[in-house]
Amino acid sequence: MAESPLALEPLARVTLNDLAYARLKHALLSGRLEPGTTLTLRELAAQLGTSMMPVREAVTRLSAEQALTVLPNRGIKVPALDAGTAAELWRLRFLLEGDACAEAARHASTAELARIATLRDAVEAHGRGGDLYGVLEANSAFQFAIYEAARGPVALQFIEVLRMKSVPHCTAAIRGMLRERPAYFDECWVNHDALVDALMRRDAVLAREVKVRDLRALQALVDDASGAQP
Amino acid sequence: MAESPLALEPLARVTLNDLAYARLKHALLSGRLEPGTTLTLRELAAQLGTSMMPVREAVTRLSAEQALTVLPNRGIKVPALDAGTAAELWRLRFLLEGDACAEAARHASTAELARIATLRDAVEAHGRGGDLYGVLEANSAFQFAIYEAARGPVALQFIEVLRMKSVPHCTAAIRGMLRERPAYFDECWVNHDALVDALMRRDAVLAREVKVRDLRALQALVDDASGAQP
DNA sequence: AATTGACATCTGTGATCACAGGTGAATATA
């Protein structure tokens, strides 16, 4: 067989299983599922218009990643985090997301940098508008644009898992603060600007530093909120 | 309801799915599956004495983690790594396994340290005996005893995923070196000793440093072997 | 009136069946 000069990708086969997983992942990453929410396979299958089969493989996977918990004969639950697990998640987010930002500073193309800057603006716009899901969705898109630019598919997948577990745990606190003290988020916009700036200047060390600072602020917000009204 | 003084664990429900996953994971982590090996769902189901169902959920999961590749209508394959992915895996192993060793130095109980030291001896014994699967199995047990002592379940899972992808890629090189230049591994035993020593002295920085050195040596071995006879 | 008992219902799990699609060997053709 002759070597094709096109070298086309093998054209990844997308199964209903993958599709179901992608949907649930997106729901978790964009804060639309909060701890305590319960689901059932049959209900999800009906919503997606398929049989239970693809849904249950997706749920099995998410349950293995501890992004969902399956109660035997009782349904599927978005788990609440105990303090120890939450602490470990923050630690790993500092480590992996910080590292990914450093790598992004090294590898991002100018087109990617431009796209990242655009997405940053969208986050701030939604944030000042005060709509929760808008800002969560936009923020997710902004962050993952950076992590994709880091050119590390394995690390990207780890970060997805971390955030699927972490985001639901943060949503309530963000909603409260967005309603009561929206000015609190000014610090976020500053950090976002600083991060984009570091990426554009190719300063890997600074990028990681800014990212960790940003995450630490979020952790403080969430810890305060859950400490105040548990 | 009265608070039970026993506070028993909820007794985790173990499904055939989990069992099948554990089996395949173990086969990958202990080097018994090498790149290029092909499997089928029906064959695995027959070996495990179940229907295809539990096996396929386990395989779906492993394929999502890219520890296995499923070729549409053609079977399941243990994937070979391209250079880019291999490099990223090494980078992440330095990061996460190094970090886990540092954490183990902080949190390991004396009982765990004793067990780790025992397992270290077993690795060296099998290594000097020259039997491949013995040393791989013992080494896996030794390393994971350390990572469990680090008290980070999420990080532990990430490390498992990394090694499921990395170990098959290393097996052939280790076999070759074990046969041709067994003295090469003396460096390993020294590193293992140094690692256990660092753990016992609670020196987190040193533990990470030794671990990274150990991994770097393994990477050099594997890269040399695959560069020599690709 | 409070407690206990049974039962109807709903859950995830596992098995079996049906199917589209890809492979490769055997066959027919030039």
Add this chain to the structure above:
DNA sequence: TATATTCACCTGTGATCACAGATGTCAATT
């Protein structure tokens, strides 16, 4: 003899069916 073509077989994927177990309701009993 070399090439093209067909076709039987085997694969993963998806749907449907069967089942054990947990829950909560409702009635019978004390």
